[in-house]
Amino acid sequence: MCVFCKIVNGEIPAYKVYEDEDFLAFLDIAQASVGHTLVVPKKHFSNFLEADEETISKLFVLAAKLAKQITQNLEVAGFNILNNNGTVAGQSVNHLHVHILPRYEHDSITIKFAQNHLSESEMQALIARISHK
Template structure:
């Protein structure tokens, strides 16, 4: 497994920095986000150091994302939220502040729980032909 000695999440995984561990296996580590945007806000990280989703090999991503339902169900059982946001920020502009891939599980309790992930839709900004061209461009890069 790759490891970055300067990465705060690598240090948490190695036990050099304390954390509130929720789950651990040989490939994945989950712990409470120190910010606790909402009660139970949990981060799931691969033990292999990868900066973001762009640099992640498919096997690492598969293993990481396979643990998301297990931890999400545990949060649901423990705190009975009415919903949950599952997200990952890639790049500083998108809000990534720790450059070790991580998935946020943010339980939702009501409109005033401290988290707002709303966006403006742009359905009318693109014709069907433009959407097809966008999809084609992405497909050509896979």
């Protein structure tokens, strides 16, 4: 059983922020920033691709509500909503979850994307590959 399932089942304690019949939100034990919260479905899905549409929809609606609450109550400057899928993407627990990462002026978090510029033909080829069913 995964660590998040153990938290959901009450086998491991957690600092709960929110709980309902389908979801649990709790503070990440490794606070990347003050208020760093994880939102997990109680039903086990290894990642985003395994979950059904209803779960994904409810997960992100709840994440948005909690992000608003965190932003107001902790007076943050902004926030990131993150979902990592696969080890290469930084997923360390194989249970679908979303990070709500409050951001503060001058915090030490850095999220950068490389600027990969593709030619027109490369972009069109990429569209064809992505759109192919």
